[in-house]
Amino acid sequence: MQADAVAAASNAAEAGVSAAADAVSAASADVPLTAFGIVLSKIEYFVTVPMVYLAILFFAAAAVYKIVSIFSAPAPGYAPTLYPLKKRPMMAAMSDAFAMPQVRKHAPVFWVFLMVYHVAFILLILGHLDILPSINIVDPESKHMLGAGAVGVGVTLPMFYFIIRRFSGEVRRISTPADYLLLFLLLFLFLLGDMISWGNSWTAHGFVMTKADFSLYFDGLVRFTFDDPRKVLPGSHFHFVVLHVLLANVFFIVLPFSKVMHVFLSLPINILRRKPWTAK
Amino acid sequence: MDREVSAKLEVLFKTKLNSAMRMYLETCARCGVCVKACHVYNSMPETKYTAVGRAEVVRKLFRAYFKLEGKIAPWLGETVKLDDVTVDELYDAAFSCTGCRRCVTYCPFGIDTQMIMAIAKALVIGADKAPAVLSILSDMSIAKGESIAETAVAYEEAIRNLESDVKALWAEPWKPGAPFIPIGVKGADVLYVALSGAHSIVSAAAIMNAAKENWSLSYFEAVNFGAFLGDAAKAQAIAKRITDEAVRLGVKEVAIVECGTAFRFMKYMTGRHPFKVSAFVELIDRYVRGGQIKLDDGKIDGTVTYHDPCQIARNGGVFEEPRNVIAHLTKNYVELKPSREDNWCCGGGGGLISMGELDFRMKSSRVKADQLRSSGAKVVTTACENCHSQLVDLNEHYGLGMRVEFLSHIVAKALMA
Numbered sequence: 001m002q003a004d005a006v007a008a009a010s011n012a013a014e015a016g017v018s019a020a021a022d023a024v025s026a027a028s029a030d031v032p033l034t035a036f037g038i039v040l041s042k043i044e045y046f047v048t049v050p051m052v053y054l055a056i057l058f059f060a061a062a063a064v065y066k067i068v069s070i071f072s073a074p075a076p077g078y079a080p081t082l083y084p085l086k087k088r089p090m091m092a093a094m095s096d097a098f099a100m101p102q103v104r105k106h107a108p109v110f111w112v113f114l115m116v117y118h119v120a121f122i123l124l125i126l127g128h129l130d131i132l133p134s135i136n137i138v139d140p141e142s143k144h145m146l147g148a149g150a151v152g153v154g155v156t157l158p159m160f161y162f163i164i165r166r167f168s169g170e171v172r173r174i175s176t177p178a179d180y181l182l183l184f185l186l187l188f189l190f191l192l193g194d195m196i197s198w199g200n201s202w203t204a205h206g207f208v209m210t211k212a213d214f215s216l217y218f219d220g221l222v223r224f225t226f227d228d229p230r231k232v233l234p235g236s237h238f239h240f241v242v243l244h245v246l247l248a249n250v251f252f253i254v255l256p257f258s259k260v261m262h263v264f265l266s267l268p269i270n271i272l273r274r275k276p277w278t279a280k
Numbered sequence: 281m282d283r284e285v286s287a288k289l290e291v292l293f294k295t296k297l298n299s300a301m302r303m304y305l306e307t308c309a310r311c312g313v314c315v316k317a318c319h320v321y322n323s324m325p326e327t328k329y330t331a332v333g334r335a336e337v338v339r340k341l342f343r344a345y346f347k348l349e350g351k352i353a354p355w356l357g358e359t360v361k362l363d364d365v366t367v368d369e370l371y372d373a374a375f376s377c378t379g380c381r382r383c384v385t386y387c388p389f390g391i392d393t394q395m396i397m398a399i400a401k402a403l404v405i406g407a408d409k410a411p412a413v414l415s416i417l418s419d420m421s422i423a424k425g426e427s428i429a430e431t432a433v434a435y436e437e438a439i440r441n442l443e444s445d446v447k448a449l450w451a452e453p454w455k456p457g458a459p460f461i462p463i464g465v466k467g468a469d470v471l472y473v474a475l476s477g478a479h480s481i482v483s484a485a486a487i488m489n490a491a492k493e494n495w496s497l498s499y500f501e502a503v504n505f506g507a508f509l510g511d512a513a514k515a516q517a518i519a520k521r522i523t524d525e526a527v528r529l530g531v532k533e534v535a536i537v538e539c540g541t542a543f544r545f546m547k548y549m550t551g552r553h554p555f556k557v558s559a560f561v562e563l564i565d566r567y568v569r570g571g572q573i574k575l576d577d578g579k580i581d582g583t584v585t586y587h588d589p590c591q592i593a594r595n596g597g598v599f600e601e602p603r604n605v606i607a608h609l610t611k612n613y614v615e616l617k618p619s620r621e622d623n624w625c626c627g628g629g630g631g632l633i634s635m636g637e638l639d640f641r642m643k644s645s646r647v648k649a650d651q652l653r654s655s656g657a658k659v660v661t662t663a664c665e666n667c668h669s670q671l672v673d674l675n676e677h678y679g680l681g682m683r684v685e686f687l688s689h690i691v692a693k694a695l696m697a
Contacts, residue, residue: 070299070302070306072299073297074299075298075299075300076299076300076301076395077298077512077549078548079548080394081548082381082385082390082594082595083593083594083596083597083599084597084599084620084621085597096388096390100388102313102385102387103311103313103388106313106316106317106386107313110311165312170315170327171311171312173327173333174312174315174327174330174332174333174336176310176356176357176358177355177356177357178356178357179310181356257348257349259306259307259309259310261306261307262307262309262389265303265306265389266307266389268303269300269304269391270389272300272390273390273392
């Protein structure tokens with residue numbers, strides 16, 4: 001399976017040679033590096049390999065610590081149940097967490113963007129996992145990643161709406177700097193993702209990098225080879241990949257301290273209002 | 281504020297950080313969906329009167345003292361310090377919130393602003409800036425519990441004086457030879473906990489006598505000023521007077537007078553008891569459904585509507601019972617819009633009635649007045665003392681031309697043999 005994927009990747013890489021040659025730049029492996037180029041390549045290596053491990057490790061440790069500290073705190077003295085009770089409280093809590101009926105009722109336009117965003121975000125995670133040679137939701141020889149760019153648009157467009165909304169009316173007045181920074185972090189993360197998943201096919205010769213190219217990078221990461229991804233990701237688009245990975249690393253690092261923790265807390269917090277009360 | 285006080289408040293804050301509170305403080309996305317939930321904001325559109333605006337005062341402190349973000353980049357979350365200015369903001373947030381929890385029905389996470397306001401109230405109390413009237417009333421309630429023997433005789437005498445009023449509504453006691461207002465009866469099935477006013481006793485006594493209920497009046501008033509104040513220890517001490525009495529008498533059920541907070545606190549916030557806790561309107565409904573009382577459905581002139589008290593309906597689960605009772609009182613009923621769990625708060629809860637605050641209560645409840653007016657009803661009934669007082673004030677202030685009635689009062693007047 002892995003050999004197939006690597007073979008597929010090299011075929012795809014051959015197909016993209018001319019495009020890569022067109023896109024040649026100072027970052028290309030074939031061009032002698034200046035001192036700045038050497039420093040830059042070391043930074044880019046750090047960002048795309050060691051920092052990825054550090055960021056994910058940090059995220060996992062901090063998120064687990066936070067969740068454990070929340071659930072090991074004393075339970076409240078009473079249940080903050082909301083009435084009328086639902087027939088199936090757990091189903092109601094799951095509906096609250098995943099379908100957000102309260103938002104649909106009170107802010108329907110916002111709800112549409114939220115649903116598109118969250119569904120696309122789940123597909124985005126799947127799309128990234130799909131890059132691994134061992135997972136093939138999309139054909140490994142496909143040049144496209146999952147959704148052929150649509151998934152990226154699915155998270156990016158709502159992000160513009162969220163930013164405009166954040167700057168408007170009462171929402172602006174309740175916002176903190178962290179709210180804006182998080183939105184812009186995600187916006188640029190997504191825009192860079194769009195460029196390397198979809199925009200990199202907009203050259204005169206088609207794709208610069210394909211799913212198969214990225215699979216070689218991911219394969220190195222999961223096998224802890226510590227290989228320089230520059231070797232498998234040729235062309236100037238590599239810098240966009242580095243920036244994308246950098247912002248993803250930053251996102252992983254800030255996630256446990258941010259409101260994005262609602263990813264883990266939305267269901268348990270909704271259970272609080274749906275769970276029938278029993279005295280202790 | 282000196283460092284010693286702020287350090288004490290930080291410790292106080294930490295004691296409130298239970299698992300639910302931690303989630304409420306960590307999770308808010310500041311999406312703003314709750315902005316339109318609060319009756320105060322809808323009547324006086326200022327950010328500090330939104331649910332998120334109130335909670336953010338507490339969250340800014342939480343970030344400052346309990347989050348890494350507050351230590352290394354306080355500007356990210358606009359953290360604030362525990363000082364006099366912040367305590368004043370906490371006071372404004374907590375004592376302009378009626379604790380109605382309408383915002384919980386808007387929030388995609390179900391964040392409970394009332395619970396967050398418990399921190400604000402605790403810090404205000406810790407800084408010795410709590411509303412004096414609520415503190416005094418709480419202390420008086422607790423003192424009464426500690427010295428009931430001294431006041432019992434005078435109370436029994438006052439109760440005897442009400443018996444003729446009860447008799448005028450229903451001519452028989454619950455069983456031949458029993459007093460019209462039994463008090464301190466061991467082995468009673470129901471312990472009825474009233475308020476200090478006669479209006480909370482007379483109609484209820486007539487209804488229970490008509491239903492032939494084996495009941496007894498409590499020596500204590502149900503209202504829990506400790507809960508309004510936000511002082512958990514005082515609130516529990518006030519409730520304990522009643523639970524101790526109920527256990528001493530061996531009653532099967534404690535029926536709480538038409539008072540939302542007293543009902544919710546006793547039923548949901550005082551732990552497990554060897555007796556059932558009911559809102560009085562639940563008893564009336566049981567009597568009607570069981571045929572223990574019969575009601576004349578032609579006694580009320582004009583269209584009737586019902587205001588769901590937040591602590592009994594949205595926060596207590598009693599929706600159908602009052603509607604069933606009203607269906608036996610009139611054929612001319614209209615629902616408020618919105619109603620049930622979406623009903624607008626009257627604007628008098630959370631201790632605001634006890635604190636006075638007439639000007640704020642009237643300004644902050646304009647949407648409630650609009651809702652009542654647009655119903656077209658001539659009579660608004662409710663099952664909560666605070667709601668009743670507030671609706672009477674709104675009726676007068678906004679010239680609604682309605683009649684405001686306790687549900688128990690119109691039931692007592694409609695009793696048929």
